[in-house]
Amino acid sequence: MKRQILALAVVATATLLANAQAPEESEDVMLQGFYWDSQKATSWVKLTNMADDIGRSFTMIWLPPSASAEGGNEVGGNNVGYHPKQWNDQNSCWGTAEQLKTLISTLHENGVKVVADIVINHRAGNTDWGNFTKDDFGEYGVYQLTADHICSTDEMNTDPNAGSWNGKATGAAETDPDSNWGGARDLDHSNAYVQADCKAYLNWLKGEFGYDGWRYDYCKGFRGQYVGIYNESSKPYLSVGEYWDGEYDKVAAWIEATGKQSTAFDFPGKYAALNNGLAAGNFSSMSWKENYVTPRPAGMIHHANFNRYAVTFVDNHDTYRDGSKYTGDVLQAYAYLLSAPGIPCVFWPHWKNVSWKGSIEKMIKARKDAGITSQSDVEVTACDKYYECIAKGKKRDLICRIGAKAPNTVPEGYEKVCAGDGWTYYMSINSNATRLPKADLDEDKKVEIYRLDGRLIEKTTVGKMNAVKTRGMCIVRVGGKSYKTVIK
Numbered sequence: 395m396k397r398q399i400l401a402l403a404v405v406a407t408a409t410l411l412a413n414a415q416a417p418e419e420s421e422d423v424m425l426q427g428f429y430w431d432s433q434k435a436t437s438w439v440k441l442t443n444m445a446d447d448i449g450r451s452f453t454m455i456w457l458p459p460s461a462s463a464e465g466g467n468e469v470g471g472n473n474v475g476y477h478p479k480q481w482n483d484q485n486s487c488w489g490t491a492e493q494l495k496t497l498i499s500t501l502h503e504n505g506v507k508v509v510a511d512i513v514i515n516h517r518a519g520n521t522d523w524g525n526f527t528k529d530d531f532g533e534y535g536v537y538q539l540t541a542d543h544i545c546s547t548d549e550m551n552t553d554p555n556a557g558s559w560n561g562k563a564t565g566a567a568e569t570d571p572d573s574n575w576g577g578a579r580d581l582d583h584s585n586a587y588v589q590a591d592c593k594a595y596l597n598w599l600k601g602e603f604g605y606d607g608w609r610y611d612y613c614k615g616f617r618g619q620y621v622g623i624y625n626e627s628s629k630p631y632l633s634v635g636e637y638w639d640g641e642y643d644k645v646a647a648w649i650e651a652t653g654k655q656s657t658a659f660d661f662p663g664k665y666a667a668l669n670n671g672l673a674a675g676n677f678s679s680m681s682w683k684e685n686y687v688t689p690r691p692a693g694m695i696h697h698a699n700f701n702r703y704a705v706t707f708v709d710n711h712d713t714y715r716d717g718s719k720y721t722g723d724v725l726q727a728y729a730y731l732l733s734a735p736g737i738p739c740v741f742w743p744h745w746k747n748v749s750w751k752g753s754i755e756k757m758i759k760a761r762k763d764a765g766i767t768s769q770s771d772v773e774v775t776a777c778d779k780y781y782e783c784i785a786k787g788k789k790r791d792l793i794c795r796i797g798a799k800a801p802n803t804v805p806e807g808y809e810k811v812c813a814g815d816g817w818t819y820y821m822s823i824n825s826n827a828t829r830l831p832k833a834d835l836d837e838d839k840k841v842e843i844y845r846l847d848g849r850l851i852e853k854t855t856v857g858k859m860n861a862v863k864t865r866g867m868c869i870v871r872v873g874g875k876s877y878k879t880v881i882k
Contacts, residue, residue: 415625415633415655416703419767419788422632423732423758424454424509424739428488430711432458434470436742438489438497445497449504451758454632456509456609456739458711460484460494464518464578474711475511476611477518477578480527481595484603491603498604507606507631510599514592514624515615516578523550523559524579529591531598537591545580573614583616589623596628607632610656614638618651625655632737634658634705638712640665645694649703660704660736663693664720667730668708673722677781677797680730681774689774691734691783701735702769709741725753726796729817732757733785733794737768756812760819763811763846765789776800789878791822809866823867823880843881844869 425448428436436458441448448455459475462483466473471487484491498508517539520527524544529537541550544563550556551563565582568574581588599605607630610621614637625633633656637648642662649658671679671692681689682696690696694704708720708727720727724744731738732754738761744750765788766772776782780797793805795818804810808820837857843864844850852864856872862881870879 415630416657417632417768418702419769420702420737421762421765421767422453422507422737423451423761424456424705424737425452425745426707426710426739426741427455428458428711429742430474430715431472432742433472433474433487436488437470438493442493442497442500445500445504445506448501449506451745451755452506452740454507454509454607455501456634457497457511458488459511459513459611460486460488460603461513462486476513477516478513479518479520480529482530482598483527495603502604508604509607509609509632509634510605511611512596512608513611514581514583514595515612516575516580518578523556524562529595531594532602534598534601535590535594537587537594539581539588539591543582543585543588545574545582547574548580549574549576550579568615569617570614573616575612575615580615583620589620592620592624593627596624596630600628600630606630608634610635612636613648613658618648618656619653622652622655625652632657634737637661642694646700649700654703657703657705657737658694659710659739660694660706663691663695663704663706663736664708664713664718667692668720668722668727669718672727672730672781672796673720677777677779680781681777689777691730691772691774693736695734695736695772698769704736704768705739706731706734706736707739707741708744710739714741714743723816725750725814726817728754728757729794729796729814729819730781732761733766733772733783733792733819735766735768735770735772753812753814757819760792760811760821761787763789764792764821766792793820794818795820839873842871844871846878 427441461478462480462485463473463475464477464479467485467487469487469489473487475486484494501508519525524541526539541562542564544550545565545568546563547568548563550559551561566584574580613635621635635656635658637645637658638661639645640662645658645662667680680692682692684690684697695701713719745754766785770785770787772783772785774783780800782795785792793808798816805820808822811821812819839856841854841856842850843852845868852862854862864881867880870877
């Protein structure tokens with residue numbers, strides 16, 4: 395039978411104009427490049443040496459806090475960095491400032507954008523409760539915070555151990571009484587001077603070190619409007635806030651408060667779909683109905699108003715070590731995540747686990763091959779005895795099945811692209827196919843056939859296409875044009 399060549403689409407490079415802070419139709423996949431107490435395993439030097447491996451699967455990496463912090467800055471020491479002392483000193487337990495610059499430039503060379511962990515809700519004194527170090531950002535400004543910039547509801551005014559500092563905090567009260575951070579001094583972000591200091595800090599990190607985006611720590615401690623102000627000033631590629639709450643409405647309200655100038659981690663999705671859903675064998679919890687009609691993957695990603703502003707994840711450095719840790723099958727969780735909208739964030743210990751790394755990378759490749767974005771149309775088609783969804787990518791459709799009782803038959807018009815214990819991905823074969831243009835059917839025209847990774851595998855002519863050995867999805871170059879095709 396004569397083989398038919400079906401062209402899915404002309405191969406072209408098109409870049410969507412991305413709005414700052416929450417890229418439109420983002421195809422990014424992020425890696426959290428650390429975990430708690432991973433200073434030796436994920437130091438700046440170690441990450442630099444792994445930049446090429448990271449770049450093969452990820453387009454962004456989230457780094458730990460890089461400012462000098464309370465507890466000492468000995469490289470490889472035991473200070474993770476979440477109580478910063480001096481913002482303009484970027485020597486930390488993760489490495490030196492110069493090693494950080496080398497890491498960021500090397501990651502950029504490998505196509506990876508770099509997200510800084512920004513800890514500005516609170517700050518540690520240099521040697522005592524409120525004697526802050528000066529922030530000298532050179533051309534970006536010099537600032538000196540004092541007790542006047544500390545919230546009046548901070549422990550400095552209530553804890554007898556504050557000694558001579560007791561009662562000296564004169565900033566505005568915390569906006570939420572439950573948002574106080576007891577370990578360090580809470581900064582008053584309603585103060586214009588504090589805002590100016592934070593703006594200078596972010597612009598300095600971007601200009602001097604090359605950071606591309608921000609992950610804001612402890613966003614319950616200060617209002618979302620300030621994140622919007624800081625992003626408007628620094629214009630990051632991506633901003634994501636740690637607003638740790640499992641309630642959809644509360645996370646949505648925080649995103650709105652930023653002026654939709656930031657994404658947020660999808661804690662509602664983690665708890666509903668993964669912790670209380672997949673890990674418990676409760677597949678019905680993995681799907682929520684958008685506008686009470688269409689079943690979608692659960693969480694912030696279930697609604698078109700917020701899927702662009704959601705960063706999905708299985709675990710992070712905090713949840714991994716407390717009662718929020720995901721306890722189910724990790725690869726099934728990533729099968730869910732990587733076939734869903736939002737921007738997926740893969741946790742370092744999961745990616746580096748030798749039993750999981752290869753499968754996670756195959757899922758990422760399938761997501762990219764299908765062209766699934768943060769705003770893709772993903773409909774859940776089963777969530778009773780197993781989970782199934784169909785994701786409509788920009789290039790192809792992807793079906794994800796999870797659960798021991800999921801059918802193992804290949805859907806018509808699809809091919810199995812990767813699978814594991816209790817999860818399978820199927821990719822559409824000829825979605826939106828059209829025949830090659832007549833102008834390219836001259837029998838003497840030369841044909842080159844490439845794999846999807848760009849490797850040349852066969853050369854022939856149009857008239858001899860019947861004799862080629864290649865099967866399946868590939869790229870055919872003929873008549874000076876390239877087509878993504880299926881050869882049967």
